[in-house]
Amino acid sequence: MPPASSATRRKIRAANWNDIAFSLALPLLAVLFALVVCAVILLLLGVNPLEAYAAMITGAFGSVSGITQSIAKATPLLLVALGICIAFRASVINIGAEGQIILGALAATAFSLAFRTLPAWLLVPLTMLAGFVAGAFWGFIPGVLKARFGVNEILSTVMLNVVAAQILLAMLKGPLMDTRGVTAGTFLPQSEQLPEAVWLPKLAPQTLMHTGAIVAVILAFVVYIFLWRTTIGYRIRAVGLNIDASRYAGIRVSIYQMLALTLAGGFAGLAGVVEVIGVQHRLLEGITSGYGFSGIVAALFGGLHPLGAIPASYLFGSLLVGADKMQRAMQVPSSLVDVLLGLVVLFVVGSQYYARKRAARRASTSVTTVEEEAATA
Amino acid sequence: MNEVVLIGIIASAISFATPYLYAAIGEMFAQRSGVVNLGVDGIMLMGAYVGFFVALNVPTPGGLWLGLLMAAVAGLLMGLLMSVISVTLKAEQGISGIGLYIFGLGLSSLLFRVTIGTVKTVDGFKPVPIPVLSGIPIIGPALFNQSVVVYGAFLLVPLAWFVLERTTWGLKIKAVGQSPASADSLGVSVNRVRYVCVCLGGMLAGIAGASMSLATVKLFQDNLTAGLGFIAVALVYFGGWRPLGILIGALLFSTINSLQNFMQVLNVGISPDLAVMLPYIITIVALMFPINRARQPAALNKPFERGEN
Numbered sequence: 001m002p003p004a005s006s007a008t009r010r011k012i013r014a015a016n017w018n019d020i021a022f023s024l025a026l027p028l029l030a031v032l033f034a035l036v037v038c039a040v041i042l043l044l045l046g047v048n049p050l051e052a053y054a055a056m057i058t059g060a061f062g063s064v065s066g067i068t069q070s071i072a073k074a075t076p077l078l079l080v081a082l083g084i085c086i087a088f089r090a091s092v093i094n095i096g097a098e099g100q101i102i103l104g105a106l107a108a109t110a111f112s113l114a115f116r117t118l119p120a121w122l123l124v125p126l127t128m129l130a131g132f133v134a135g136a137f138w139g140f141i142p143g144v145l146k147a148r149f150g151v152n153e154i155l156s157t158v159m160l161n162v163v164a165a166q167i168l169l170a171m172l173k174g175p176l177m178d179t180r181g182v183t184a185g186t187f188l189p190q191s192e193q194l195p196e197a198v199w200l201p202k203l204a205p206q207t208l209m210h211t212g213a214i215v216a217v218i219l220a221f222v223v224y225i226f227l228w229r230t231t232i233g234y235r236i237r238a239v240g241l242n243i244d245a246s247r248y249a250g251i252r253v254s255i256y257q258m259l260a261l262t263l264a265g266g267f268a269g270l271a272g273v274v275e276v277i278g279v280q281h282r283l284l285e286g287i288t289s290g291y292g293f294s295g296i297v298a299a300l301f302g303g304l305h306p307l308g309a310i311p312a313s314y315l316f317g318s319l320l321v322g323a324d325k326m327q328r329a330m331q332v333p334s335s336l337v338d339v340l341l342g343l344v345v346l347f348v349v350g351s352q353y354y355a356r357k358r359a360a361r362r363a364s365t366s367v368t369t370v371e372e373e374a375a376t377a
Numbered sequence: 378m379n380e381v382v383l384i385g386i387i388a389s390a391i392s393f394a395t396p397y398l399y400a401a402i403g404e405m406f407a408q409r410s411g412v413v414n415l416g417v418d419g420i421m422l423m424g425a426y427v428g429f430f431v432a433l434n435v436p437t438p439g440g441l442w443l444g445l446l447m448a449a450v451a452g453l454l455m456g457l458l459m460s461v462i463s464v465t466l467k468a469e470q471g472i473s474g475i476g477l478y479i480f481g482l483g484l485s486s487l488l489f490r491v492t493i494g495t496v497k498t499v500d501g502f503k504p505v506p507i508p509v510l511s512g513i514p515i516i517g518p519a520l521f522n523q524s525v526v527v528y529g530a531f532l533l534v535p536l537a538w539f540v541l542e543r544t545t546w547g548l549k550i551k552a553v554g555q556s557p558a559s560a561d562s563l564g565v566s567v568n569r570v571r572y573v574c575v576c577l578g579g580m581l582a583g584i585a586g587a588s589m590s591l592a593t594v595k596l597f598q599d600n601l602t603a604g605l606g607f608i609a610v611a612l613v614y615f616g617g618w619r620p621l622g623i624l625i626g627a628l629l630f631s632t633i634n635s636l637q638n639f640m641q642v643l644n645v646g647i648s649p650d651l652a653v654m655l656p657y658i659i660t661i662v663a664l665m666f667p668i669n670r671a672r673q674p675a676a677l678n679k680p681f682e683r684g685e686n
Contacts, residue, residue, distance in 0.1 A: 041484070045487075093469070093471040093472070095415075095471065095475065149664070151664045151670075152664070154413070154415065154471045155610070155611055155660075155664065156661055156664070158607045159611060159657040159660055161604075161607075162604060162607075162653075162654070162657050163657050163658065166650050166651065166653050166654045167651075167654070170651050173650065293475060293478075296475060297476075297479075333490040335483045335484075335486035335490065335599070336483065337483065338479050338480070338482050338483025338484075338487075339484045341479050341483070342419070342478070342479035342480025342482070342483055342484075343480055344476075345472060345473070345475060345476025345479065345480075346458070346462050346468075346476040346477065346480065349466075349468035349476065350461070350473070351466075352466075352468065353466040353468065
């Protein structure tokens with residue numbers, strides 16, 4: 001077959017640009033659609049949706065505190081999303097981030113309390129490592145169950161979320177409970193305050209924004225390089241693109257899926273660490289704040305790309321902050337944000353059908369143009 | 378252990394099993410047709426809210442029944458949404474299910490806070506003692522003095538078995554879940570069977586939620602189910618996609634839940650928080666045995682595209 005003429009090449013290149021525009025437009029359309037559905041729900045409840053959305057936007061973007069809070073919330077979201085990206089690229093679905101966050105937070109709390117005398121420059125990285133390892137362990141379990149026993153990872157991760165939540169509760173009512181709560185007789189299920197040496201420095205005084213945000217962004221680039229510039233990353237992606245082809249090519253699929261789940265667990269564990277040492281400074285019952293689920297939304301919205309996850313996490317962090325402010329300003333419950341997130345997920349995964357269909361059509365038409373050229377040449 | 382405590386443990390185990398049974402039997406139908414609906418918990422929350430809202434505003438006993446019916450309708454609509462996304466648009470089911478869960482969690486909480494506001498209780502369905510049987514010592518008051526909704530859940534088990542094993546529809550469902558391409562070539566509409574099964578599953582999940590808010594817990598609050606719907610999904614795997622297996626699993630979970638409640642009374646040395654983990658760990662272990670996996674519908678979690686398989 002002779003090389004395609006320049007006209008055809010131009011046609012193909014234009015088509016590629018159209019594809020990129022199309023793949024960017026789909027999630028945005030999905031969000032727009034979700035916003036419209038939410039507006040209808042609000043109208044039915046007698047709330048002016050435009051006012052509610054305006055309160056959300058000004059709440060999230062209209063003030064320094066809104067923006068810094070959004071960044072604080074975006075940090076654990078981004079870390080969870082990075083793990084989800086790795087898992088999805090290997091074609092495994094990690095629903096277990098909630099449990100992995102808990103394990104990371106538990107390990108960070110226990111470690112920093114046990115080694116409180118260490119200097120900050122040593123204590124902070126070691127605490128992060130402890131949380132990463134604990135989360136990775138919680139991701140390794142479903143990984144090995146899948147690789148060795150063929151247990152569906154969706155199911156085992158869901159189970160392990162509950163197990164982790166119960167471990168957290170037992171620890172907070174037992175060994176990790178704040179002794180001050182015991183003497184005061186309140187018995188609050190929370191740990192004592194962590195040593196100040198382990199607190200992450202604030203990026204700006206008097207805000208919630210901490211250096212964990214910078215760590216998360218750096219890690220996003222690390223994950224990008226790992227997935228696209230290393231052999232292991234290449235194999236992980238190969239497994240996700242075509243399991244059978246990877247197997248024929250000699251890639252040990254189950255090992256790479258296990259690795260992907262373990263890494264996903266580690267990143268979620270890190271999200272738990274930054275929540276404990278960056279924001280709360282102690283371990284609490286509701287430490288995950290549902291980040292394990294909203295992190296999936298951020299990863300999906302970012303196109304399952306580590307760099308795409310950065311703006312996506314910031315957007316969803318803003319959404320969470322905006323919803324809180326809207327609730328205070330307008331008495332519209334902040335659970336509206338969950339309705340919105342759920343719809344975004346449904347519409348994003350639903351709309352991928354059109355992207356796949358279009359890609360299939362493109363592939364067949366570009367082949368025919370090249371063939372036609374070849375026939376006329 | 379005295380008799381009263383024993384009756385209490387058994388009776389509450391039976392009533393705790395109710396939402397598990399409705400939701401898991403419904404999910405079993407969806408999965409036998411090849412669709413994993415991970416959003417059961419969100420559907421249950423919607424059912425629980427809708428049923429409760431109707432019961433609060435319509436006088437009893439009509440209100441309770443209307444509540445149950447509307448919960449089923451709400452569940453059906455949620456099932457329909459799931460079908461459109463997962464069957465017609467062929468989305469990855471693990472993700473669309475999570476989306477449905479977050480949507481149901483948020484919407485039920487939003488509607489609750491706007492239309493009800495504070496935690497209230499309803500009288501709910503009253504226990505109906507079954508003549509003669511309820512007179513048997515210990516077993517009588519424990520098993521045969523429950524509400525109609527509870528009896529219904531247990532009757533659903535043989536009914537589901539009958540539909541699956543003794544009707545043409547059951548045959549179609551199993552064919553579609555096992556080998557959609559063959560079913561398609563024989564003129565069975567794969568997508569239609571899946572729509573029906575996912576919607577039926579949604580309907581039963583809606584009833585499961587209402588069984589909590591109207592018959593067992595008798596109140597509604599944010600996240601009332603607290604992840605119970607996810608357990609229902611697990612029960613389907615645990616029970617090997619069979620009604621009887623699901624019944625055994627549901628009773629295992631509900632008995633441990635019930636024991637946990639009585640543990641303080643009985644003053645056992647185990648931490649109840651740790652005891653609660655047990656059924657989850659048992660479920661994971663059960664999934665490790667190949668016999669269980671062999672029973673899994675072959676086309677589970679795989680959207681059907683004509684001419685692809």
